[in-house]
Amino acid sequence: MFDLVLVLLVGFQLKHFIADYLLQTGWMIGGKGRLTAPGGYAHAGIHVVGSAIVLLVARIPLPAIAMLVVAEFVVHYALDYAKVSYGHGIDPDQDPQRFWAMHGVDQLLHQLTYVVMIYVALKASGALV
Secondary structure, eight states: OHHHHHHHHHHHHHHHHIIIIISOOHHHHHHTTOTTOHHHHHHHHHHHHHHHHHHHHTTOOHHHHHHHHHHHHHHHHHHHHHHHHHHTTOOTTTOHHHHHHHHHHHHHHHHHHHHHHHHHHHHHHTSOO
């Protein structure tokens, strides 16, 4: 079971770094605060594709993968939307502590999402009884 947890944990961490810091473009960032803009949806979609790959590599059953990626899409989009809504107008140069606190809360909530996803994946794989 430890090997499965490690694959999922490292996989989700790598996926998160790639999706949030390497593949996220300006139009994605700009679209996160508007429900009618495609950017936030595209960004959440990149996360879902990455998570599906991690879950497939970990040999999680397909029905569980489908449920997890749909849930992740909704939660990821909602967290990003909330961050933009609550953090609107925070200037990192004028109020760096508030800016980085908001960024940290956002990242913490995304990481806690992965904790839940790992738990569900372990249950679905039969690793947890």
